[in-house]
Amino acid sequence: MVKVYGITTCGSVKKAIAFFKENVVPYAFVDLKSTQVSEAKLQEWLRAQPMSLLFNTKGTKFKTLGLSKEISDEEKKSWLLKEQLLFKRPIVECEDGTLLVGFDEEVYTKKFS
Structure with a gap:
């Protein structure tokens, strides 16, 4: 089963969940508004994907915070641990250990078909 981290109002998260439902891929949803990502989990993700991919500089939260x-990767890490809406979404933990960030239908199709 894949784990999808995101928020219910995010368009990319909605697309990912719709993809999983349509392609009958079992998933569990983790709401970043109510579940805190630990430093250990962030470190795990950073071993799989670069900070430049995990840290969302295009979202509303980034702009609101000014x-x-x-900023350095260490500062980004610190911000991600206190402002989870700065994560690019969705973050998908796959059963084989791969980590997908964002929604790309072509990538999802290759991975889950």
């Missing part, structure tokens, strides 16, 4: 795109 953050600079020039």
Whole structure:
């Protein structure tokens, strides 16, 4: 079963969940608004994907906080642990250990078909 981390109002998360339902891929949803991602989990994700992919500089939360795109990876890590809406969504943990970030139908189709 895949684990989908995101928020219910995010368009990309909605697309990912619709894809999993349509393709009968079992998934569990983890709401980033109510579940805190631990530092250990973030470290695990960073071993699989770069900070540049996990940290969302295009979202509303990034703009609202007035953050600079020039902040260091350590600063980004610190921000992600306190403002989970700064994660690019969805984050999908696959059964084989792969980590997908964002929604790309072509990538999902290759991975789950």
